Amino acid sequence: MANATYDVVVIGAGPVGENVADRVVRGGLTAAVVERELVGGECSYWACMPTKALLRSATALRAARQVPGAREAVTGELDVAAVLRRRDSFASDWTDDGQVSWLASAGITLYRGQGRVGADRLVEVTRADGATISLTARHAVVVATGSSALVPDIAGLREAVPWTGREAAAASEVPGRLAIIGGGVVAAEMATAYAGLGSAVTVLARDGVLPQAEPFAGALVTESLRAAGVSVRPGVEAASVTRAGDGTVHLTLTDGGTVEADELLVAVGRTPNTQDIGLDTIGLKPGAWLTVDDTLRVVGEGGTPVGDGWLYAAGDVNRRALLTHQGKYQARAAGDVIVARAKGAAVDDGRWGRHVATADERAVPQVVFTDPEVASVGLTAAAAEAAGLRIRVVDQDLAAVTGSALHADGYTGHARMVVDEDRRVLVGCTLAGPDVAELLHAATIAVVGEVPLDRLWHAVPAFPTVSEVWLRLLEAYGRS
Ligand SMILES: Cc1cc2nc3c(=O)[nH]c(=O)nc-3n(C[C@H](O)[C@H](O)[C@H](O)COP(=O)(O)OP(=O)(O)OC[C@H]3O[C@@H](n4cnc5c(N)ncnc54)[C@H](O)[C@@H]3O)c2cc1C
Numbered sequence: 001m002a003n004a005t006y007d008v009v010v011i012g013a014g015p016v017g018e019n020v021a022d023r024v025v026r027g028g029l030t031a032a033v034v035e036r037e038l039v040g041g042e043c044s045y046w047a048c049m050p051t052k053a054l055l056r057s058a059t060a061l062r063a064a065r066q067v068p069g070a071r072e073a074v075t076g077e078l079d080v081a082a083v084l085r086r087r088d089s090f091a092s093d094w095t096d097d098g099q100v101s102w103l104a105s106a107g108i109t110l111y112r113g114q115g116r117v118g119a120d121r122l123v124e125v126t127r128a129d130g131a132t133i134s135l136t137a138r139h140a141v142v143v144a145t146g147s148s149a150l151v152p153d154i155a156g157l158r159e160a161v162p163w164t165g166r167e168a169a170a171a172s173e174v175p176g177r178l179a180i181i182g183g184g185v186v187a188a189e190m191a192t193a194y195a196g197l198g199s200a201v202t203v204l205a206r207d208g209v210l211p212q213a214e215p216f217a218g219a220l221v222t223e224s225l226r227a228a229g230v231s232v233r234p235g236v237e238a239a240s241v242t243r244a245g246d247g248t249v250h251l252t253l254t255d256g257g258t259v260e261a262d263e264l265l266v267a268v269g270r271t272p273n274t275q276d277i278g279l280d281t282i283g284l285k286p287g288a289w290l291t292v293d294d295t296l297r298v299v300g301e302g303g304t305p306v307g308d309g310w311l312y313a314a315g316d317v318n319r320r321a322l323l324t325h326q327g328k329y330q331a332r333a334a335g336d337v338i339v340a341r342a343k344g345a346a347v348d349d350g351r352w353g354r355h356v357a358t359a360d361e362r363a364v365p366q367v368v369f370t371d372p373e374v375a376s377v378g379l380t381a382a383a384a385e386a387a388g389l390r391i392r393v394v395d396q397d398l399a400a401v402t403g404s405a406l407h408a409d410g411y412t413g414h415a416r417m418v419v420d421e422d423r424r425v426l427v428g429c430t431l432a433g434p435d436v437a438e439l440l441h442a443a444t445i446a447v448v449g450e451v452p453l454d455r456l457w458h459a460v461p462a463f464p465t466v467s468e469v470w471l472r473l474l475e476a477y478g479r480s
Pocket residue numbers: 011012013014015016017034035036037038039040041042043044046047048049051052113114115116144145146147165166169186273276277314315316317321322323324325326327
């Protein structure tokens with residue numbers, strides 16, 4: 001294929017790269033994306049989709065068992081083979097034909113290979129056969145290369161070839177015993193999934209379970225993991241790892257204890273995919289997260305855009321919020337602002353403007369698909385205090401809401417809202433309980449809309465739903 005020129009060249013066709021290119025084309029420009037693996041990225045094949053598919057069947061089974069009448073109808077155990085088959089289909093059997101057709105239908109040109117910035121506005125693509133193609137961007141290059149699992153420097157860990165999130169998401173067999181290093185989102189979800197699939201799971205949660213969340217959320221998830229037979233070890237760290245000839249993994253812990261398992265999952269965070277994308281050619285540090293301004297333009301150390309502002313970074317690679325939905329939100333802003341700048345149109349970069357990703361700062365929603373689910377948006381109480389806000393925290397037992405009692409016998413859950421007392425608006429909300437995921441968007445709208453609490457009283461939750469927790473929270477706060 002000959003060298004070519006496009007208005008915009010995007011490196012990485014994960015959910016974020018695809019969406020940037022789509023916005024750019026919708027705005028009347030031309031776009032090419034470069035992808036070295038599967039179009040659709042981590043989320044489609046090794047992260048969001050397969051992991052949620054692994055979790056869903058056990059969640060449905062638990063839900064049925066919590067309701068008399070339905071409980072009696074559940075006579076068997078989880079069909080693990082069927083769960084894995086369903087997971088395979090949600091990962092499109094690790095083929096990207098569907099996404100490649102979508103790119104074509106959206107008018108986006110795909111180049112397969114490793115993309116590297118070669119100079120200002122230039123991307124070199126090295127194909128699998130070693131051939132190279134030069135792509136010139138008239139207006140912008142967007143880095144959307146995502147992130148990979150971080151493997152920490154623990155003696156023997158790399159040599160033991162542990163699972164990362166990828167292998168946990170795509171496994172074709174369920175290990176008898178699974179040890180997990182980490183206590184964050186991946187660790188908590190995969191402990192839930194594999195315990196549900198029948199593994200004996202040990203979680204080495206150095207900093208506790210879900211340490212970034214409100215403390216009650218981590219406590220409820222820990223309690224439920226333990227009830228499911230998981231050994232949760234907060235405050236414990238792995239000191240060294242070896243894998244024996246028969247595949248068994250042996251861990252020595254910093255407290256002197258040992259753990260033996262058939263497989264080991266490392267889930268201690270992410271590292272940016274910027275090691276080999278040519279950053280050195282433009283004076284940036286390979287392997288570093290890319291810092292961006294609010295319009296997603298990459299900025300150098302002084303905080304000014306690289307070059308004349310031709311380089312953008314969206315999604316995991318800029319570390320603002322490592323979530324698919326938030327990366328796609330950035331993609332919409334980045335795509336639209338690239339079009340505006342290319343056409344000399346006005347740039348709407350004020351707070352909450354069309355061309356900025358303001359919600360990344362303090363209004364990021366997330367659902368952790370553990371048992372119970374943990375749905376949160378905005379700031380935790382601790383984060384709000386650290387940000388210097390004068391807050392009031394309001395707590396509510398979710399089980400006390402009529403809708404929860406109807407939803408499931410023994411419904412256990414908790415809700416917290418964090419109110420900025422100076423503005424009397426919600427700045428954070430966390431819900432932990434069965435099926436709270438679908439309650440989250442109401443909280444996100446309240447946070448993003450900065451809806452005054454006095455107005456929220458007029459948003460009446462339907463009876464008898466779990467959403468009635470909103471009324472209870474407002475009653476506990478009191479009306480002025
Ligand atoms: C186990 C797990 C579960 C998760 N579950 C959820 C969830 O439920 N919900 C949620 O919102 N988020 C979830 N996430 C996070 C989510 O996967 C990421 O936030 C999302 O994939 C980021 O999208 P991205 O496009 O920025 O990067 P990626 O999805 O990583 O895509 C980047 C793409 O760029 C390609 N690439 C990289 N370098 C180059 C190069 N030099 N040349 C060409 N191509 C390149 C890669 O092959 C990849 O296809 C999960 C993450 C993990 C690890």
